[in-house]
Amino acid sequence: MYGRRPDQLMLRRELxxxxxxxxxxxADYLHDKxxxxxxxxxxxxxxxxxxxxxxxxxxxxxxxRVQCYRSVxxxxxxxxxxxxxxxxxxxxxxxxxxxxxAIEKDKxxxxxxxxxxxxxxxxxxxxxxxxxxxxxxxxxxxxxRGSCFKCEKFGHRANQCNPPKEDVNCxxxxx
Numbered sequence: 001m002y003g004r005r006p007d008q009l010m011l012r013r014e015l016x017x018x019x020x021x022x023x024x025x026x027a028d029y030l031h032d033k034x035x036x037x038x039x040x041x042x043x044x045x046x047x048x049x050x051x052x053x054x055x056x057x058x059x060x061x062x063x064x065r066v067q068c069y070r071s072v073x074x075x076x077x078x079x080x081x082x083x084x085x086x087x088x089x090x091x092x093x094x095x096x097x098x099x100x101x102a103i104e105k106d107k108x109x110x111x112x113x114x115x116x117x118x119x120x121x122x123x124x125x126x127x128x129x130x131x132x133x134x135x136x137x138x139x140x141x142x143x144x145r146g147s148c149f150k151c152e153k154f155g156h157r158a159n160q161c162n163p164p165k166e167d168v169n170c171x172x173x174x175x
Contacts, residue, residue, distance in 0.1 A: 011040050019054040022086060026079040029054065034072055048075060056085045129158060 015036040020029040030051060037047040051072070052064045060082065069075040127135040127142060129149035143149070149158040 006039070008040060011036065012042075015040055015042070015050055016053070019056060020085060021056075022084055024084055026082055026084070027076060030072065030076055030079075044072065047072060051075060 015033065018029075018033055018036060020026065033051045033054060034047055037050060042050070048069050048071075052061055055061045055064060064075070064078075067078065069078070122131045123134055124131050125133050125135050125138050127138040128140045143152055144154075147154050148156055148161050150161040
């Protein structure tokens with residue numbers, strides 16, 4: 001008897017999920033986004049943000065953000081001659097808003113490299129410069145920060161250290 005009102009959350013999710021697909025002109029994509037945005041309702045600046053998020057190419061999204069479009073019409077004019085994307089993007093909205101997948105993959109690889117490096121490299125103490133333990137577990141007195149590991153003096157590093165040799169009195173016996 002009574003028509004069911006569409007859920008605002010579902011309408012917003014539909015607006016967020018709509019992307020510019022292959023075979024569709026930018027004008028058609030923009031029209032769909034604006035129609036969905038008017039059903040939610042959202043402001044014009046929000047609609048422009050949603051339109052930009054639905055562009056599958058990272059370069060085009062960045063360019064659109066840089067342009068700071070003030071109206072949907074200005075965006076339509078700017079994208080009138082831009083060709084449709086070659087293939088549909090299947091990335092989710094959270095992936096688009098977060099790090100690009102390539103950067104996320106690089107981060108994951110560097111984490112794994114650090115873990116393998118930690119496993120393969122011996123423990124090194126930054127207090128006494130010996131291997132086998134960490135500074136927190138070092139039994140020697142704490143070295144002053146910035147001092148040499150070998151002689152504990154300032155002004156040089158351990159690789160440049162020439163500790164003074166002890167004077168040894170040489171006694172020669174005559175025969």
